[in-house]
Amino acid sequence: MNNNNRYEYPPVFSVDATGHLPQQQHYHQHHPQMSAAGRMDPALVPCWTFPPARYHSKRRGCGGMTSAAxxxxxxxxxxxxxxxxxxxxxxxxxxxxxxxxxxxxxxxxESRAPERLVGNPIKDPDQTKHSQAAHLMGQTQNIESNPLQWESHHGRAFTDGVVYRGGGLQVNETGLYFIYSRVDFLSKSCHFRDSVSHTVYVKRIDGSLMTLMGDRREGYCRVGSTEVWRDGSNLGSVHLLKKADWVFVNVSKPALMSKSPYNNYFGLFKLT
Incomplete structure (x- = not known):
């Protein structure tokens, strides 16, 4: 068998870096080199390179920053x-x-300025001034209870800044005070000429007495009536008291006073 077959190779094209065909060469040349066995070695296949990969850089904005940054x-x-x-x-x-x-x-x-001009001092709300007030409630009296004795701690009775002792109230500051008193009389019999009196008086530090208020009742009952009669006396007014003054209440017939503590009371409170 004859092995002198000739092989034709397809044409090979070469391109430059831009991808164009500068020339077209047909490699039909056969080399006469023969192998030791008498065969014709095929021609060497030419080597070619593809166009080099182009480096596409990312688009960058001003200062070399990307759009996301x-x-x-x-x-x-x-x-x-x-x-x-x-x-x-x-x-x-x-x-x-x-x-x-x-x-x-x-x-x-500015609104408080007139008060300063007329001499009215502006009170500091943070300063708490001790009040001067008292309210005493009635209690059972003896036949000769003068001055009258009062309850100062129980029920609605109280003393605040005022001293109670022996039936009287002693004030600790000079000023105007409102003084009030009520007594309630109750009995089953009376005489035509009977009368009752109700008096509030003050005792000064020098021992002198001065009547502040008074009330006198006559003809308060019907003679010969078997029904229980009842009458009351109310006193109240403003008075100037001096420091250490004592205020008392007196009635002419303590035995006729009712036993109700709410119908008999005595008190005072400081105004200025």
Whole structure:
């Protein structure tokens, strides 16, 4: 068998770096080199290279930053400017409120100025002044209970800044006081000429006595009647008391007073 077959190879095209065909060469040349066995070695296959890979760099914006980084930077700047704007608004709001508060305080100060001009001192609300007041309730009296004795601790009775002792109230400050007293008389029999009196008086530090108020009742019952009669006396007015003054209540017939503690009472409180 004859092995002198000739092999034809397909044409090979070479291209440059831009991908164009500068020339077309047909490699039909056969080399006469023969192998030791008498065969014709095929021609060497030419080597070629593809166009080199082009390096496509990412598009970059100003300063070499990518578009995503630029967008993020813009968002951060917007947030910073928004925070600064909000802070400026809050500061302006606080300044406005402070200005309004100062204006209100100025108006209040001006409104109190006439009080200073006329000599009325402005009272400090933080200073607590001890009050001067007392309310005494009736209790069972003896036949000769003068002055009258009172209940000072139980029920609605109290003393505040005032001393109670021996039926009297002693004030600790000089000033105007409202003094009041009520007595209730109750009995089953009486005489035509009978009368009852109700008196409030003050005892000074030097021992002198002075009547502050008085009431006298005559003809308060019907002679010969078997029904229980009842009558009351009320006294109350403003008086100037001096420090250490004692105030007492006296009635002409203590035995005729009713036993109700709510119908018999005595008290005072300081006005100025």
């Amino acid at each position: 630029g967008t993020l930077l813009i968002m951060v700047l917007l947030m910073v400017f928004a925070a600064l704007g909000l802070g400026a608004y809050q500061i302006m709001k606080i300044q406005t409120e402070l200005a309004q508060l100062k204006q209100e305080l100025h108006i209040q100060t």
